[in-house]
Amino acid sequence: xxxxxxxxxxxxxxxxxxxxxxxxxxxxxxxxxxxLDGELPTEQVRRLKEAGFGAVRVPVEHGGRxxxxxxxxxxxxxxxxxxxxxxxxxxxxxxxxxxxxxxxVLGDDQRAWFARFAAGEIAGNAWSEVGSTxxxxxxxxxxxxxxxxxxxxxxxxxxGSIFAEWADVYTRRPGGATGRGEDDYxxxxxxxxxxxxxxxxxxxxxxxxxxxxxxxxxxDVWVNAENVLVFSRRFPYQTAFYQLNLLxxxxxxxxxxxxxxxxAVRRRERNYSHANAPRVRDDAQVLARIGEIAAAVYAAxxxxxxxxAALEATFRAGRGPDATLRALNEAAEIESxxxxxxxxxxxxxxxxxxxxxxxxxxxSRAHALDRHWRNARTxxxxxxxxxxxxxxxxxxxNGTPPPYAWAIGATERGQAWSSSADxxxxxx
Numbered sequence: 001x002x003x004x005x006x007x008x009x010x011x012x013x014x015x016x017x018x019x020x021x022x023x024x025x026x027x028x029x030x031x032x033x034x035x036l037d038g039e040l041p042t043e044q045v046r047r048l049k050e051a052g053f054g055a056v057r058v059p060v061e062h063g064g065r066x067x068x069x070x071x072x073x074x075x076x077x078x079x080x081x082x083x084x085x086x087x088x089x090x091x092x093x094x095x096x097x098x099x100x101x102x103x104x105v106l107g108d109d110q111r112a113w114f115a116r117f118a119a120g121e122i123a124g125n126a127w128s129e130v131g132s133t134x135x136x137x138x139x140x141x142x143x144x145x146x147x148x149x150x151x152x153x154x155x156x157x158x159x160g161s162i163f164a165e166w167a168d169v170y171t172r173r174p175g176g177a178t179g180r181g182e183d184d185y186x187x188x189x190x191x192x193x194x195x196x197x198x199x200x201x202x203x204x205x206x207x208x209x210x211x212x213x214x215x216x217x218x219x220d221v222w223v224n225a226e227n228v229l230v231f232s233r234r235f236p237y238q239t240a241f242y243q244l245n246l247l248x249x250x251x252x253x254x255x256x257x258x259x260x261x262x263x264a265v266r267r268r269e270r271n272y273s274h275a276n277a278p279r280v281r282d283d284a285q286v287l288a289r290i291g292e293i294a295a296a297v298y299a300a301x302x303x304x305x306x307x308x309a310a311l312e313a314t315f316r317a318g319r320g321p322d323a324t325l326r327a328l329n330e331a332a333e334i335e336s337x338x339x340x341x342x343x344x345x346x347x348x349x350x351x352x353x354x355x356x357x358x359x360x361x362x363x364s365r366a367h368a369l370d371r372h373w374r375n376a377r378t379x380x381x382x383x384x385x386x387x388x389x390x391x392x393x394x395x396x397x398n399g400t401p402p403p404y405a406w407a408i409g410a411t412e413r414g415q416a417w418s419s420s421a422d423x424x425x426x427x428x
Contacts, residue, residue: 013071016056017078023051028082032368034210040201041085041210045163048086049120053079054093057101062111063118069315073248073308077301080252081259084375085210087252089160091245092125095238096168096189098315102235105318116165123189124161124199126216127170129154138172142188142223144179149223151188155216162199162212167192169218170231187229196221207371207378236329237314239404240336242383244311247304247336247343249379254297254347257372261293261354264362264369272359286357293353296346303339310335333402334395337388344380351376 027044034041048054057072058064067075072094076087097117104110129139140153151171161167167190176184192199196219203213235241268280276283310332317325351373355362362369394400 012065012067013074016065016067016071016075020051020053020075020078023047024078024082027079027086031083032371034083035368035371036365038209040162040212041083041089042163044083044086045089045122048079048090049122052118052120054090054097054120054122055114055117057094057097058114058117059101059104062114064114069244069312070305070308073244073305076245076248077252077255077304080249081255082252083210084249084253084256084371084379085208087245087249088208088379089163089211090122091242092160092168093122093164094245095125095241096123096166098241099229099235099238102315102318103233105315121165122160122163123166123168124158124164124192124212124216126155126158126161126167126190128157130156138170138185140169140171140218142171142173142186142228144175145222148225149188149228151190151218151221151223153218155218157203157213158199158216159211159213161192161216162201162214164192166190167197167216173228185231187231187234188223189227189229190218190221190223191227192216194221205378207374207376236325236404237311237332240307240311240314240329240332243336243340244304244307246379246382247300247307247339250343250347250376251297251300251304253372253376253379254293254300254350257347257351257354257369258290258293258297260369260372261290261357264367265290265357268358270359270361280357289353289356293350296350300343300346303343307332307335307339329404330401333404334392337391337402340380340383340388341385341392344376344385347376348373348380 027041027047030044033039052065053075055064056067056075057069058066060066080087097113100110100113100117104114138153140151140155142149142151151169153171155169158167169188169190171186171188172183173186174183176182190197198217198219199212200215200217201212202215203209203211205213265281265286271278271280271283276285280286310328314325314328314332317328354369354372391400391402395402
């Protein structure tokens with residue numbers, strides 16, 4: 001693969017949309033019922049795997065579609081419009097795929113991983129721990145066993161792992177690579193089909209219930225040495241990439257809310273005695289509110305795609321001068337942070353305002369219109385936006401670099417940043 005992608009068909013995005021449109025329509029048709037039944041979208045993920053959705057970024061010569069990050073983001077938005085759970089459920093997979101693609105650009109052979117992705121295998125996320133785990137460490141450990149490793153521990157918020165053949169696990173390695181030095185932190189890509197892996201759907205959030213964001217436990221699970229990845233070599237724009245997925249998910253939620261509000265207004269026959277027109281669909285105030293929701297969704301999508309373009313520029317700089325990559329990466333991080341602040345506000349307001357266009361009957365659980373706000377509120381609670389506003393302000397006023405790695409865990413009073421996060425930031 002080369003960084004010059006000028007030979008890409010100009011119609012790739014249109015082709016991708018045409019390819020996946022029938023499947024996305026089928027997925028959307030069952031979304032409300034899955035929400036009401038509390039059913040995971042297991043079959044829908046399987047269909048996406050079979051359709052090669054997880055390989056859209058894989059180079060064409062390795063069995064993928066060779067999409068760029070703007071095109072991938074458009075597909076995420078379309079998928080979120082059909083079912084908001086799905087792009088977030090695939091977030092960990094696309095991060096691992098992006099990392100493998102970035103390493104490929106740097107010259108490392110990634111044919112084995114590309115073949116897996118092209119065959120429909122996906123990865124889930126398994127980074128966070130709950131309870132007493134300190135912010136600067138991990139209880140999950142990877143220990144040497146002959147020519148490979150064994151992993152033991154428990155992770156929560158393991159989004160997508162319940163659907164996946166692989167889990168992307170952030171873990172502590174006692175003794176480091178040699179087993180005799182200082183502990184280090186690595187990514188262990190664990191085969192979820194190995195004995196000792198248990199994935200439980202115990203995520204209890206009020207939104208994004210179908211993302212499979214529960215617990216994954218590892219009990220003496222075998223890990224091939226070749227699947228242990230040095231964290232400091234992770235693709236440098238990963239934090240902005242993770243945020244981009246959530247921005248696309250939020251935008252798709254906004255699109256779905258607009259779609260449902262428009263459909264409900266069009267078919268509504270009942271009206272209030274003090275309305276502005278006999279039909280709801282002719283009421284100027286209702287139409288203005290729909291227009292405001294549409295404008296919010298438009299702005300959210302435009303903002304999200306600008307972040308995608310910034311990340312694509314960073315990816316393309318992978319083989320260029322380090323200073324150029326660092327500058328583009330910093331710009332992308334700041335853009336993603338600024339976007340999180342504004343897109344969150346736009347979509348939360350839109351998913352609440354849709355109820356202004358309808359009557360109390362719209363709050364019926366059978367319609368599940370509340371899922372849009374609950375899903376948006378849950379997505380926007382990640383990597384809190386109030387902290388992102390401070391990051392952008394610090395950068396604008398004082399030129400303070402953004403954090404390039406996030407960590408969460410128990411802290412001592414007065415502790416601001418984890419040493420592991422600082423180490424990761426300095427290496428990015």
